[in-house]
Amino acid sequence: MLxxxxxxxxxxxxxxxxxxxxxxxxxxxxxIGVVISAFGAYLVQQRESQVQEQLRFSVTGGDGFPYLDVxxxxxxxxxxxxMVHNGGRFPLYxxxxxxxELSKQASEERDLSIYGMxxxxxxxxxxxxxxxxARIIDRWGLPEQEDRHDYNVFISARNRxxxxxxxxxxxxxxxRSAIRVFQDVGGKRSILLERIDKEFPRSExxxxxx
Numbered sequence: 001m002l003x004x005x006x007x008x009x010x011x012x013x014x015x016x017x018x019x020x021x022x023x024x025x026x027x028x029x030x031x032i033g034v035v036i037s038a039f040g041a042y043l044v045q046q047r048e049s050q051v052q053e054q055l056r057f058s059v060t061g062g063d064g065f066p067y068l069d070v071x072x073x074x075x076x077x078x079x080x081x082x083m084v085h086n087g088g089r090f091p092l093y094x095x096x097x098x099x100x101e102l103s104k105q106a107s108e109e110r111d112l113s114i115y116g117m118x119x120x121x122x123x124x125x126x127x128x129x130x131x132x133x134a135r136i137i138d139r140w141g142l143p144e145q146e147d148r149h150d151y152n153v154f155i156s157a158r159n160r161x162x163x164x165x166x167x168x169x170x171x172x173x174x175x176r177s178a179i180r181v182f183q184d185v186g187g188k189r190s191i192l193l194e195r196i197d198k199e200f201p202r203s204e205x206x207x208x209x210x
């Protein structure tokens with residue numbers, strides 16, 4: 001056992017102060033240790049949960065969704081290229097696309113958002129789309145004498161089913177587009193993506209007639 005009498009007066013005084021402090025704050029030191037240990041265990045648990053979630057989303061596709069984009073090149077005749085995209089952080093699996101062009105008769109109806117679900121001018125099995133990936137699924141010519149084309153697209157993947165409205169208008173000899181992707185679940189519609197060219201025609205209230 002260390003005898004304080006064997007120590008110099010300065011060292012002995014320092015040890016007495018330390019022992020007094022430890023005896024007074026021992027419970028606090030133990031509590032701090034318990035809190036640090038518990039917080040460390042919580043961080044480990046959170047990290048493990050995040051890893052498990054990442055793995056699950058890598059298998060299911062997470063909250064990502066596929067959508068189509070149309071690019072139009074040339075004028076005589078204009079050529080449309082249809083691409084399917086995955087803008088999410090995880091792969092999308094079992095992607096299937098069905099697209100229906102709305103007839104001129106249907107274009108006079110009020111609600112066109114889900115028209116054509118049972119009809120399809122184009123069907124394509126895309127399969128797997130990597131994160132940020134895209135794939136061309138069709139090309140076709142647009143008739144020069146027509147100034148509008150309306151399409152409804154029905155896209156299924158392993159993690160969800162979405163509907164997309166594609167609207168094309170020729171304005172001053174240039175094609176403008178508006179696209180909207182949404183999901184109907186339990187009678188509630190959620191808009192997942194909406195992209196409208198600035199020059200695309202709108203109603204007096206500023207709305208696009210989908």
